[in-house]
Amino acid sequence: MKIDINSDVGESFGIYTLGNDAALMPYITSANIACGFHAGDPFVMKRTVALALKHHVKIGAHPGFDDLAGFGRKAINVSPSEIGPLMLYQIGALYGIVQAQGGALHHVKPHGALYNMAVKSNELAEAVVIAIKTFNPALYLYGLPNSALEWAAKKHALPFKAEIYADRNLTDEGTLVPRTASNAMIHDVEASALQITRIIEEGYALSVHDKHIPMRGETVCVHGDNPDAVAFAKALHGYLKGTL
Amino acid sequence: MKIDINSDVGESFGIYTLGNDAALMPYITSANIACGFHAGDPFVMKRTVALALKHHVKIGAHPGFDDLAGFGRKAINVSPSEIGPLMLYQIGALYGIVQAQGGALHHVKPHGALYNMAVKSNELAEAVVIAIKTFNPALYLYGLPNSALEWAAKKHALPFKAEIYADRNLTDEGTLVPRTASNAMIHDVEASALQITRIIEEGYALSVHDKHIPMRGETVCVHGDNPDAVAFAKALHGYLKGTL
Amino acid sequence: MKIDINSDVGESFGIYTLGNDAALMPYITSANIACGFHAGDPFVMKRTVALALKHHVKIGAHPGFDDLAGFGRKAINVSPSEIGPLMLYQIGALYGIVQAQGGALHHVKPHGALYNMAVKSNELAEAVVIAIKTFNPALYLYGLPNSALEWAAKKHALPFKAEIYADRNLTDEGTLVPRTASNAMIHDVEASALQITRIIEEGYALSVHDKHIPMRGETVCVHGDNPDAVAFAKALHGYLKGTL
Amino acid sequence: MKIDINSDVGESFGIYTLGNDAALMPYITSANIACGFHAGDPFVMKRTVALALKHHVKIGAHPGFDDLAGFGRKAINVSPSEIGPLMLYQIGALYGIVQAQGGALHHVKPHGALYNMAVKSNELAEAVVIAIKTFNPALYLYGLPNSALEWAAKKHALPFKAEIYADRNLTDEGTLVPRTASNAMIHDVEASALQITRIIEEGYALSVHDKHIPMRGETVCVHGDNPDAVAFAKALHGYLKGTL
16 A cells, blocks of 8 residues: 655745755655646746645645635635535646646645635535646546545545645544644654554544544655655655555 | 638636627638636636637637736737746646547637737747747747748747738738728628639738739638628628538 | 716736626716725726726725625624624725825725625714715715615714615615516616606606605615626716716 | 845745844835735735834835746736726735734835836836826835936935945946856955945945946845845845944
């Protein structure tokens, strides 16, 4: 069983830099590249695609709401019929830039509020899945396991990868320990790597009280927007290397 | 020799309507669809692509500068290296929407200031041509005959269609009669159809003084942004029907 | 008792025209001018302010969400703390353009989703009122009577004008007849003028079953975005002339 | 003779941070605050105005072209008639936010390409000056000495402050040593402070060959977009303290 490490990249814009994509890229295996709506611009996308190709990282579209000022994190009242054009425009835009460099798209992961709304709404999730499928039915959707996104992907036979977080502890019920709690985060990379290996290879996680929680995962999300995050990704990559 | 009638369409945005694409589409054979930078948005693009497919009209990307407020008509100081990402993003975005509807891209025609700058600059024209070619070397570039765009298309072996105007008179030197002159425009559709047929089938035009002007043309641009324009396009389509 | 006729104007953008402000302006007494976020741009604002000054129409800011593609009609999840900067930026921008032409701001009417959210939320309404008051406590807020907006205006002693609609029938409960009903609209201008006079001068309206409904109103909203609307505004202006 | 230290601030946008305004603000006396077109947004503007007021820093508007992606540095082909609305909108927007915090505008300094175009064109410079004057004739214009901007300010009796650079060496002709030369920059803060004092108090500068160059200056521009720049500003502030 292979493990995949994904990260949101290409989130700079114009003169503004966010994250350190060049430092992070060697340690991930899937790049979710912003498509110019919540972040990114055509020039950032070009540079990010080049980086991904150089490091043999799989390229995914990371479409979001058209809200640069809010970084795509604001809930916006969209109808399911708006999801298709919104996503196809962005996926296509990245495709154009990838195609020109001789690469290929591999997956799609919705961003921010679009992701959060689609994991909870069957209607929005189906709209997301249908948009991807009509573009290219071989693309993977990366999303929360047991969510509306996974349900919709199965319903429409779109390939799906369940996404887990590398740095979050779990309650006995299998949910994320709230960020407000002191033990919300896994700071130790080895502990994180062990948890990831359990989930991906053995199908369970350990809660903060060492309870066995059945859990699936096919891709691990790491953050790249601070120096610690790059160090974390690097260390995690080292621990998981044999299975990537 | 086939004649092609092209028009710029899909230039509405959000609540704002420009042109009457539904009325025009039956009378054209190539649609240059705005890609969301100087005009258009993902929803307008979706509707316009559906209209083009319904009427068997060839679909082209009509990319422009990222300047909705100026409708892409303002000269902006870009370097050739910026042209590629700018065009690939927009061509790809339209490709995404076309692909989802089972259609295919056929051509690219730059818009407004981007077009005007690229017809005069070999460097910008080459950047335009290379962007298109790296996306898909089978796409046609529509542009001014004998311009930098045509030169660059030939140099890089990109298919090219020379574009002529349906409604403009010519001087004895073969240039457009300036818009300030009273005889700038051809208002009579039959006269326009005859001129077009001369150019496309016989390789020459008649000037305002009936001088023979050698001239090539493979596609005729008609405007669609007022009721008269739709009537003109409809009548022209009638005259040229056998050769379209 | 004076009657005021207000209308949303200045909603064109760049090359796109919406409404017919020049035709409407002679028949209104308050102009709610879009401020460049949901519609309008600095050049449209300049022209609209000039028109209002020419016709001695009171000038109001009509701020909305920063969403040109959605015309400010999409609900966006904002916190009360975001309302102040959003409104002050737009009110100030219009002030800059008005000031340069020797005019003065008279009122503020929030637009679209911002209006709809603020009439229902005390917190958002207070944020709206405080923004206006910190800018200039003499400005009027135009809004729905008995709404959170009116409550907040009273609480903070901001001048308020209750807004009624010129063209909508009322149920026996005093609410608008839903747009889906055949008798939703008042099409007859004289009937509209009578209803308006009843409300503004006598403090009651007649329902569709001629029931007396206590109702206050200090300003009447007319729409200007189609030729019929201009004719309606013109006729209404004629009927109300003595009281404007 | 008082010395003024100005800096461009408030150039963050949404999630993106540029510069370190909080660290810089104690060491400057004039803040040129971006107005949401080339950089900045209403929330950044609110925070930046609060910082300036806290540190008793004079507040100026720093309007630019509407080009966030290009940071307002791209030359855009504008006509003089477009300058007024462009500037009044931005100056007014900042005024709205300043007014709500009980502050006052003190000056205007155009940004980037707008600045560079206006220092060379009498027509554009007059449009800049007239825009400011119609808004408030007591505002200072900060700009290059002996430029079109200074000429236009004098012609229209608008207060003007000649701006010099804190960190650039001068040729024997009094122009900036080109950035490509090894001695383009003054890295030593004491040398910079001495040069500034010479210019502002005694009306001359020393060239790289110690030639006396007549030069006026009333405000010194320091950059704030890297940690070194903040240290430079702090040290310069120390040297100049008695005269600020």
